Amino acid sequence: MSEQQLKQHRDAIDRIDIEILHLLNQRAQHAREIGEIKGGGIIYRPEREAQVLRRIKEQNPGPLPGESVARLFREIMSECLALEKPLSIAYLGPEGTFSQLATLKHFGHAARTVACSSIDEAFRLVEARALDYVVAPVENSTEGAVGRTLDLMVSTPLKVCGEVVLRIHHHLLRNSAGTDGIRRVYAHAQALAQCHEWLNKNLPADVERVSVASNAEAARLAAEDGSCAAIAGQAAAERFNLLKLAENIEDEPNNTTRFLVLGHQDVGQTGQDKTSLIVSAPNRPGAVHYLLAPIADNGVSMTKFESRPSRAGLWDYVFFIDVEGHHDDPNVAKALQGLMERTSFVKVLGAYPQAVL
Amino acid sequence: MSEQQLKQHRDAIDRIDIEILHLLNQRAQHAREIGEIKGGGIIYRPEREAQVLRRIKEQNPGPLPGESVARLFREIMSECLALEKPLSIAYLGPEGTFSQLATLKHFGHAARTVACSSIDEAFRLVEARALDYVVAPVENSTEGAVGRTLDLMVSTPLKVCGEVVLRIHHHLLRNSAGTDGIRRVYAHAQALAQCHEWLNKNLPADVERVSVASNAEAARLAAEDGSCAAIAGQAAAERFNLLKLAENIEDEPNNTTRFLVLGHQDVGQTGQDKTSLIVSAPNRPGAVHYLLAPIADNGVSMTKFESRPSRAGLWDYVFFIDVEGHHDDPNVAKALQGLMERTSFVKVLGAYPQAVL
DSSP states (O other), X not given: OHHHHHHHXXXXXXXXXXXXXXXXXXHHHHHHHHHHHHTTSOOOOHHHHHHHHHHHHHHOOSSSOHHHHHHHHHHHHHXXXXXXXXXXXXXXXXXXXXXXXXXXXXXXXXXXXXXXSSHHHHHHHHHTTSSSEEEEEEESOSSSOHHHHHHHHHHOOOEEEEEEEEEOOOEEEESSSSSTTOOEEEEOHHHHHHTHHHHHHHSOTTSEEEEOSOHHHHHHHHHHOTTEEEEEOHHHHHHTTOEEEESOOOSSTTOEEEEEEEESOOOOOOSSEEEEEEEEEOSSTTHHHHHHHHXXXXXXXXXXXXXXXXXXXXXXXXXXXXXXXOTTSHHHHHHHHHHHHHOSOEEEEEEEEOOOO | OHHHHHHHHHHHHHHHHHHHHHHHHHHHHHHHHHHHXXXXXXXXXXXHHHXXXXXXXXXXXXXXXXXXXXXXXXXXXXXXXXXXXXXXEEEEOSTXXXXXXXXXXXXXXXXXXXXXXXXXXXXXXXXXXSSSEEEEEEESOSSSOHHHHHHHHHHOOOEEXXXXXXXXXXXXXXXXXXXXXXXXXXXXXHHHHHTHHHHHHHSOTTSEEEEOSOHHHHHXXXXXXXXXXXXXOHHHHHHTTOEEEESOOOSSTTOEEEEEEEESOOOOOOSSEEEEEEEEEOSSTTHHHHHHHHHHHTTOOEEEEEEEEOSSSSSSEXXXXXXXXXXXXXXHHXXXXXXXXXXXXXXXXXXXXXXOO
């Protein structure tokens, strides 16, 4: 009886698989014809991919979760693209970091990913067109590259053409079970800060907290020394084969890291976009308020505002601003026009589809 | 005109995607019902997966290549399985080695893969049921674990339930362009041997050849020192961001590495199977010929025969034998029966589907 039921389900799966097989090939054929119409031009279209993924998630009836079907369609698009030409992507290594996860999440596994030893090198390889795109952390990263990424964006000729948002969970990792005998906890300074309350409550006060270059490095150190623990994510736990003494120990439950994708192309409108820019302002009372007025006046939402001392010496400060909408949307275009009238330096880094979570 | 053509192709892709989306969910629903019928039993069935992949490749009309559709269906099965319970897989690290590639090729990216620091540890974690399966190199590997894998198989209670075959390409890697100034080439001893002729022809005779623990280690060393090159594969080139001075430098063009998948389960017949066994034989003239007679007499093909000095001290030699067919096939069963009558030690490691290349 149950053998017969099993067989019925397996036969059904076999029929479904052949249908999927033919549809995948029809899809690839259309993708190939699109490539021919474009005649060797840019084949990766972030705006189109974002629209496809949003639609798939909206219309997903289950039982597969939205992330599963998005992941599968990412891979399907990745294979269809690779049929034309595989994309190559630079990220800040080592492997096993959130940067690698973000890269694979965005580009799928048919892309060629290259772990670089510094974020500078990752930018340089893409600027020189040795690789196609770079994935760079810009907010709340525990991999030590955020400040440097922002500095590089001031001068790079690359354009932002996408964003990736990863939900970050931190775990307490060790090479043996139990917290007895832990004398030291390693982590990136950001991660130590993000788990501050949890550490206060759950570990003795005399356990040293030591900040290191990355959480992957912390995990490596903890793997070597049983008297040490590390705070790091799933990828590092797997890579260094550590036990999770406690999961999700971050104080803030909606802890995310945001990455930008940069390349050589402009991205069209999708209806759910962001525009990133850098502006300069003199260091005097009211300067920022005056500068930002055109954004508010045109009904544009600002999703990020971050100031950073200028390295170039020409201005006192530079501001990294993200707004909702595409720079070709009329209200955003007007806001940008207003900004340009009020400061000598406005660099539009790019407009791109909002991350499909 | 071409804008309109583009739109037609994109609309067609959108329709196809929604069809695929619904079929994927129907497939997952059937997989879930199969899981319920089994009531918490073993959900990963290597024999079934091999049959699905063989069929997909046979019936693939293109333009997607067979490997692309096999890779996508591996991921689809991986996601459907993960809907029940994600599999966890141990392999010999570090990341960026062929062992990792083999693991992902076989189990897809929804599986949880764990890089272990030794092959012993990888076996131990699966034997203790901390992880579900181990992927271990057994032939022509350049990662230094083959002998140890064979030794572990003598005593492990785990059963072989699959094989993975990777075509191995070696490249000459360096951190700058051109071969000028290379004073040393690092690689695993196996890789040095496999590229011997090429090195003789293409590098000056005074370039030192230094064997190290793994090709990944060789690439790491070459990344640090511009006067050194490394022989390693694509994954290591990407991981350490090295240039390929020359591709596919292996002397033998059909260079493959074979891995076995071990777990706790017996695998059913698929019609294209292999059985792996270990037998002992005394060290006296004619002993091996006498021992193997039942295999030939029953018309069973032997695909591998490898002798190894016994570590246990009870026998002089142990032999690792692979035969075509499943131990439940009548001729294989008779051959095994014959073997058991002729020696005191026959261990059937397992029967499993032949690798889907």
